[in-house]
Amino acid sequence: METTFPQPLAMVDTTLFTILHERLCLILARRKEPPEQGELALPGGFVHVQEDVDTEDAARRVIRAKLGFDAPYLEQLYTFSGKDRDTRGWSISVAYYALIPASLLDHSQVAETLPVEDLPKLPFDHDQIVAKAIERLRSKATYSSLPAFLLPEIFTLNDLHGIYQQTQGTRLDKASFRHKIMEQDIIEPIPGQFRTGAHRPAQLYRLTHRALTPFERKI
Amino acid sequence: METTFPQPLAMVDTTLFTILHERLCLILARRKEPPEQGELALPGGFVHVQEDVDTEDAARRVIRAKLGFDAPYLEQLYTFSGKDRDTRGWSISVAYYALIPASLLDHSQVAETLPVEDLPKLPFDHDQIVAKAIERLRSKATYSSLPAFLLPEIFTLNDLHGIYQQTQGTRLDKASFRHKIMEQDIIEPIPGQFRTGAHRPAQLYRLTHRALTPFERKI
DNA sequence: AAATGTTATTTGCAAAATACAAATAAATAG
DNA sequence: CTATTTATTTGTATTTTGCAAATAACATTT
Incomplete structure (x- = not known):
């Protein structure tokens, strides 16, 4: 046709x-x-x-x-x-x-x-x-795990914090960010794996889901 | 070419x-x-x-x-x-x-x-x-004035509340909804105009902006 | 005119989320 | 062993949200 x-x-x-x-x-x-x-x-x-x-x-x-x-x-x-x-x-x-x-x-x-x-x-x-x-x-x-895809598969919470700030273009409180991210359940710690340096070692994390996860939100 | x-x-x-x-x-x-x-x-x-x-x-x-x-x-x-x-x-x-x-x-x-x-x-x-x-x-x-475009140009806050519930498919608390909407500054009361009936008259509102307005939100 | 029914709107407080500041932890470097 | 650095947690003030109830203002009925 x-x-x-x-x-x-x-x-x-x-x-x-x-x-x-x-x-x-x-x-x-x-x-x-x-x-x-x-x-x-x-x-x-x-x-x-x-x-x-x-x-x-x-x-x-x-x-x-x-x-x-x-x-x-x-x-x-x-x-x-x-x-x-x-x-x-x-x-x-x-x-x-x-x-x-x-x-x-x-x-x-x-x-x-x-x-x-x-x-x-x-x-x-x-x-x-x-x-x-x-x-x-x-x-x-501002409402999903999207920025995490700019990181390698394994990253620290500080890496994630930085990438969210860079993509959003704003400063985000560290403590609040950690809290929010952890309760959204989008990443999980890799047991026993840390990034070391001249400071306290940083827990390494990975995404829990391969796909993008939106955060829960109410109006 | x-x-x-x-x-x-x-x-x-x-x-x-x-x-x-x-x-x-x-x-x-x-x-x-x-x-x-x-x-x-x-x-x-x-x-x-x-x-x-x-x-x-x-x-x-x-x-x-x-x-x-x-x-x-x-x-x-x-x-x-x-x-x-x-x-x-x-x-x-x-x-x-x-x-x-x-x-x-x-x-x-x-x-x-x-x-x-x-x-x-x-x-x-x-x-x-x-x-x-x-x-x-x-x-x-969940984060914009979009549902308001399903209403006529003039509407009550209860109309708006209902349309948000129908589009979101969830129940929303009336008091919180009113508060949230008013602070987002997406609608304005039309001075002196009310919808009447066998009950307290309802203030009529209109959109403040002709275009869709997203709500402010932090992560 | 007063009582009643109905929806609109406001109020108050508990609970949850967020912002801000500071303390504590755990490593390396000297 | 101490200083330095970044990671992580804690504590509290502030802001948002959830929930229940009180109050307001009309039309209709008594």
Whole structure:
């Protein structure tokens, strides 16, 4: 069955968050082809209907091509569309965002990673996509285990505290944070494992659930 | 410039919420054409690249065609995609949800409105879209002024209390609710206006902001 | 006109959550 | 053995929330 409607272009774009030097960063890609050849932009590409099961599958393919592995956390962000957002024609871009622990990145990847506070003007409507992604990240950081996916699988409560502060962009009381997190039951101590140093050893923790867990909340 | 990639079909689907007899309902449409001709489904249609500025514009067009007016609240929900979700081929559906005060509906529209608890099996992946829409509505009901858009422009605090309970699906303490809402500053009393009856008159209120307002919250 | 029924709104207090400040713990480095 | 450093706990003030009851203001009935 055929439709009589001319169809728009379909693509995906990805916003890849990581934390470097205590700062929230994005992993960008230098565009190999026109338009905007040579410019830094969000990693993305066309949907391949022969190859991709759905757009999330396309996003995974793009991320694998960029990083060489799958992101520990991937979620659909928003869909951007319109006649003018891409010079090639009326287009739909399904945007995804992913959280990548910095420990998984190699040198060349770090070289294309920039703090979100310090990004160049990006091509297409990528600035808008980035703004939306940061907004979503900050928002979910206030009521879910999301920021934990920026850490390696094993971390201390202080690591977690720091990453929540960096993603939320605010200071959080240590004692209250510990209390809140522990009662939410999203992490568990790894028995007998500590990070040592010239100070009291810090208990190591891991996520209790592989997936994102929202906090309970009342109105 | 042309791309070498075969493009998927692009469409929009809309989930239209309203409250009827104190119950959360959806306004459905009977499909006029194949596939699934004659079945109740979410109102939707193809993106018209000649006509629509973007997919939100397409959703507005679909809603206007269905209801005859613009929805007071419209937001992008999620994008559904894949080879098999529509028999016509690999497709992308950008789903939107809207909140419609029941007072705006006419008889024929009410006739195609069903409680969410009592929906028939819907065609395509529309059950999945509905599930996601309800989840989003319930979620935003806990931290924003969203449910207020299901009410007419003027309402009492008890109306608001009821609509929050219906969208959240939980009981909320009246005194706490009033306190919380008033301190969030999302509604304002209309001076001198009351709804009367065989009881103490109820102060009438309106939203202070035309747009959705999230509540302040700490972790 | 007074009593009654009904919903609206406020009040008061107990319980729970959060903020803030400080004390204590446990390691390493010198 | 002491100083230093970060981790973790404790204690208390403050703010939010939950719950129950009291009070308010009208229409309707007696």
